[in-house]
Amino acid sequence: MALPVRKFDAVIVGAGGAGMRASLQLAEAGFRVAVLSKVFPTRSHTVAAQGGIGAALGNMGEDSWHWHMFDTVKGSDWLGDQDTIEFLCREAPKAVIELEHFGMPFDRNKDGTVYQRPFGGHMQNFGAGPAVQRSCCAADRTGHAMLHTLYQRNIRANTHFFVEWMALDLIRDASGQVVGVTALEMETGEVYILHARSVLFATGGAGRVYASSTNAFINTGDGLGIAARAGIPLEDMEFWQFHPTGVAGAGVLITEGVRGEGGYLLNKDGERFMERYAPNAKDLASRDVVSRAMATEIKEGRGCGDDADYLQLKLDHLGVELIESKLPGIREIAKKFANVDPVSDPIPVVPTCHYMMGGIPTNYRGEVVAPKNGDPDVVVPGFFAAGECACASVHGANRLGTNSLTDLLVFGKASGDTTIRFLKENPHHKDLPKDAADLTLARLSRLDAQTNGEKVHEVGAEMRRTMQAHCGVFRFPDLLEEGVKKIGEVAQRVQRIAIDDKSRVFNTARVEALELENLIEVAVASLTSADARKESRGAHDRSDFPDRGDENWIKHTLWYKDGSRLDYKPVHMTPLSAQTIPPKVRTY
Amino acid sequence: MNFKIYRFDTDKDAQPYMQDYDIELQPTDRMLLDALERIKALDDSLSLRRSCREGVCGSDAMNINGKNGLACITKLADLKSPVELRPLPGLPVIRDLVVDMSQFFKQYHSVTPYLVNDEPVPERERLQSPQDRDQLDGLYECILCACCSTACPSFWWNPDKFVGPAGLLQAYRFLADSRDEATSERLDNLEDPYRLFRCHSIMNCVDVCPKGLNPTKAIGKIRDMLVRRTV
Numbered sequence: 001m002a003l004p005v006r007k008f009d010a011v012i013v014g015a016g017g018a019g020m021r022a023s024l025q026l027a028e029a030g031f032r033v034a035v036l037s038k039v040f041p042t043r044s045h046t047v048a049a050q051g052g053i054g055a056a057l058g059n060m061g062e063d064s065w066h067w068h069m070f071d072t073v074k075g076s077d078w079l080g081d082q083d084t085i086e087f088l089c090r091e092a093p094k095a096v097i098e099l100e101h102f103g104m105p106f107d108r109n110k111d112g113t114v115y116q117r118p119f120g121g122h123m124q125n126f127g128a129g130p131a132v133q134r135s136c137c138a139a140d141r142t143g144h145a146m147l148h149t150l151y152q153r154n155i156r157a158n159t160h161f162f163v164e165w166m167a168l169d170l171i172r173d174a175s176g177q178v179v180g181v182t183a184l185e186m187e188t189g190e191v192y193i194l195h196a197r198s199v200l201f202a203t204g205g206a207g208r209v210y211a212s213s214t215n216a217f218i219n220t221g222d223g224l225g226i227a228a229r230a231g232i233p234l235e236d237m238e239f240w241q242f243h244p245t246g247v248a249g250a251g252v253l254i255t256e257g258v259r260g261e262g263g264y265l266l267n268k269d270g271e272r273f274m275e276r277y278a279p280n281a282k283d284l285a286s287r288d289v290v291s292r293a294m295a296t297e298i299k300e301g302r303g304c305g306d307d308a309d310y311l312q313l314k315l316d317h318l319g320v321e322l323i324e325s326k327l328p329g330i331r332e333i334a335k336k337f338a339n340v341d342p343v344s345d346p347i348p349v350v351p352t353c354h355y356m357m358g359g360i361p362t363n364y365r366g367e368v369v370a371p372k373n374g375d376p377d378v379v380v381p382g383f384f385a386a387g388e389c390a391c392a393s394v395h396g397a398n399r400l401g402t403n404s405l406t407d408l409l410v411f412g413k414a415s416g417d418t419t420i421r422f423l424k425e426n427p428h429h430k431d432l433p434k435d436a437a438d439l440t441l442a443r444l445s446r447l448d449a450q451t452n453g454e455k456v457h458e459v460g461a462e463m464r465r466t467m468q469a470h471c472g473v474f475r476f477p478d479l480l481e482e483g484v485k486k487i488g489e490v491a492q493r494v495q496r497i498a499i500d501d502k503s504r505v506f507n508t509a510r511v512e513a514l515e516l517e518n519l520i521e522v523a524v525a526s527l528t529s530a531d532a533r534k535e536s537r538g539a540h541d542r543s544d545f546p547d548r549g550d551e552n553w554i555k556h557t558l559w560y561k562d563g564s565r566l567d568y569k570p571v572h573m574t575p576l577s578a579q580t581i582p583p584k585v586r587t588y
Numbered sequence: 589m590n591f592k593i594y595r596f597d598t599d600k601d602a603q604p605y606m607q608d609y610d611i612e613l614q615p616t617d618r619m620l621l622d623a624l625e626r627i628k629a630l631d632d633s634l635s636l637r638r639s640c641r642e643g644v645c646g647s648d649a650m651n652i653n654g655k656n657g658l659a660c661i662t663k664l665a666d667l668k669s670p671v672e673l674r675p676l677p678g679l680p681v682i683r684d685l686v687v688d689m690s691q692f693f694k695q696y697h698s699v700t701p702y703l704v705n706d707e708p709v710p711e712r713e714r715l716q717s718p719q720d721r722d723q724l725d726g727l728y729e730c731i732l733c734a735c736c737s738t739a740c741p742s743f744w745w746n747p748d749k750f751v752g753p754a755g756l757l758q759a760y761r762f763l764a765d766s767r768d769e770a771t772s773e774r775l776d777n778l779e780d781p782y783r784l785f786r787c788h789s790i791m792n793c794v795d796v797c798p799k800g801l802n803p804t805k806a807i808g809k810i811r812d813m814l815v816r817r818t819v
Contacts, residue, residue: 039637040689042732043645100713103703103767105721105728112715138728144644145728152702187682216639249616252642333642336661337618457629501633503599506683509632 003182003193003437008034009423011181011196013167013223016044017143017405018387019202020150020159021412022366022419027157029420034194036165036183038218038511041151045204045216046408049143050255050329051119052135053099053409054402055092059113060133062124065089068134070126070581072403075286076396077538078554078583079236081572084364084392088403088410090576095409096136104149105138107326117326118260121286121400121588131284135402140255140329146405166511167222169440170199170230170383171432178382179430181226182440186511189504191444193436197426198419200384201227201360201368202412206522208515210353211464214246214253223389225518227360228525229439232380233370233558233567235391236358237522238530239539241399242473244290246352248310250337253354254330254347256401259283261326263315265294266346267302278588285588288398288539291351295473304348312346351473355399356522357539358529359391361558364576366390366415371558376569382422382430386415393556396571397538447513453498456513463490463516463523471527477544480531487520487527488564494520525559532566533557550583589613589623590670593634597683604681606672613664620667621648621660636685643798646733649676650685656735656796676738678747691747692734692754699751699759700777704770720766727761727806729799730754736793736803742786749782753793753803756784760806763813775814784810 015037107115138145206221207213277293278285372378470483501509535549596604643661737752
């Protein structure tokens with residue numbers, strides 16, 4: 001069966017912060033670009049970011065991108081690539097100022113400049129401290145304000161959005177060049193080939209592999225599943241960030257900005273326990289450190305409540321005025337999801353899966369890279385990625401708060417610019433291979449024909465439980481090994497999932513089944529990579545190897561779907577222009 | 589808990605119908621969306637939009653016991669059983685609780701919803717005083733869920749000519765921005781018997797807004813600006 005073909009210069013998959021920053025470059029340069037999104041652009045998960053965008057503007061006091069770079073390298077526990085980190089931190093101020101010019105409603109200082117708040121792991125003087133105010137924000141709705149601003153700017157640029165379209169598979173020709181994607185129009189159930197000279201993935205995260213997550217339902221790692229099926233490796237998938245403050249029971253995010261504005265954590269004895277774990281930065285240590293401290297408090301019986309299974313985030317001392325002006329969204333969330341008003345009572349919180357440090361390997365220009373003929377970083381022609389789905393790798397083993405939005409802006413723009421250069425150098429479409437649609441058609445027809453198969457929600461729940469129990473804040477060798485086996489079994493079950501709903505029109509059962517096929521690749525990659533990394537670094541903490549193993553493990557993991565095979569590649573220790581920041585003991 | 593849910597699959601149903609569901613809730617099911625996810629696990633053919641599940645993305649707006657709201661921040665404990673769920677009123681239904689929002693977004697797009705400032709771009713940020721920035725509070729937080737516009741009788745009658753509360757709230761968001769230079773073009777764009785003046789201050793928009801915003805007040809401010817520039 002042949003699919004209808006539509007032709008574009010460029011296809012972008014995903015309309016969150018990264019996708020829309022990239023599309024802006026392409027649309028303003030006059031290219032025919034199609035931006036696919038499973039949801040209306042302003043519903044993308046960037047909308048849920050709260051605390052701010054990290055950039056050394058220096059509006060609140062002295063700051064420099066060199067300090068920001070040091071903090072990010074240290075935050076990454078020396079797994080981040082120092083060339084991409086330099087690029088991130090150096091470009092960040094420009095990216096924020098540009099966003100302000102687009103109309104972003106940043107909070108302001110008395111002198112009219114953008115207000116910046118402190119955030120975890122961001123310090124003065126190359127980590128010496130004290131905390132620096134670097135997070136540019138719009139109250140505690142920074143992601144919402146940024147996503148709407150980018151969408152608005154794209155309206156101005158006449159960007160062509162394909163709303164409620166889901167990308168299904170990547171099309172590569174015999175040379176490996178990426179020449180398009182297959183995609184499903186959800187409203188009609190029609191499937192198309194989108195033939196393009198370049199494809200950029202900005203599909204976001206995959207936090208829905210865990211049972212307890214701050215992530216939206218749509219965060220199903222579609223770009224990673226698609227890339228993995230097309231033979232692209234996934235990088236550093238063992239590194240998952242657990243955000244210290246998800247609302248206990250609900251998983252909804254409470255921004256680190258609460259602690260930035262002066263809030264702090266308490267255990268059941270009313271002790272400000274972070275003083276013991278991070279005497280210097282205290283509650284503003286980096287997220288892996290705070291989450292581990294919290295998990296330790298709970299494990300050792302100092303959690304709050306009847307089951308001693310959560311901790312308290314205290315902010316009533318900040319006063320109602322500050323809470324209403326800087327943290328109004330948090331007050332709303334706490335009232336709705338925790339039944340407390342933080343003006344008078346602490347919020348019950350637990351570490352909750354929040355962010356995927358790993359992803360599709362890219363360089364600082366946003367080109368997707370994979371090993372070939374002994375070179376670990378060979379560009380895959382025609383393929384670009386940015387944002388959470390990409391691993392540039394700026395976040396390494398642990399991301400600093402605020403650096404995700406910075407990542408979207410800086411690498412969204414860079415990948416857009418690199419795409420433009422590629423399009424100029426490659427003015428003609430490459431032919432579609434004869435088998436362009438085969439994989440997609442086979443997957444869809446299996447799903448339509450399958451009867452008496454496994455239920456999508458049951459298999460999905462088993463996957464999420466497995467990840468939660470075997471790949472959490474603390475990791476144990478026996479649990480990891482068992483987890484790899486279990487997730488392999490779940491992956492077998494995914495091949496037999498069935499749906500009752502066979503309608504063509506807005507069939508969300510089909511979409512959820514296709515999403516699960518992507519999530520499972522992420523889960524298998526994560527557990528396999530975690531089991532193999534025999535050290536503790538950043539968010540990966542093993543009971544049998546409690547220390548960082550710099551001698552053997554300053555290297556990136558690469559997972560291939562084919563045979564669930566692992567490979568490794570060196571970390572880029574040489575920045576673009578700055579001095580290398582050599583590994584040292586990481587304390588806060 | 590009992591639910592009566594509007595069902596309509598244009599692929600197979602001749603006409604819409606209400607379907608009953610009786611489900612057992614778990615103690616962790618706090619919000620209406622939790623119950624809907626439970627129903628969907630039993631009947632995967634029920635179609636609805638949802639994403640963030642915390643009231644910021646605006647996907648799961650629907651008509652809940654006769655009033656528009658977001659399923660993800662509507663507490664089950666506050667709902668009378670049986671809970672009657674229908675798609676947002678006044679928009680074409682694609683399937684079940686999923687409506688075609690084209691008309692709604694068309695009106696949003698019609699108000700030039702982006703900052704206009706053709707001055708040479710400065711090297712640093714454009715300065716804005718905290719007081720000027722405060723003018724945007726209560727405006728920029730809109731999540732485009734369409735609860736307000738689809739609760740507005742004026743929008744039901746003239747969805748093609750009346751901008752509606754959501755679009756007008758955003759129109760005012762840019763009129764109120766000290767950095768924007770297109771005030772007179774923006775007012776010209778709204779000075780019309782329908783686009784702005786079909787608002788009869790019924791205030792359904794204020795009543796249903798899940799973010800607690802006040803489009804009627806913003807519309808009043810635009811009217812003031814129009815009056816002021818004629819005198």
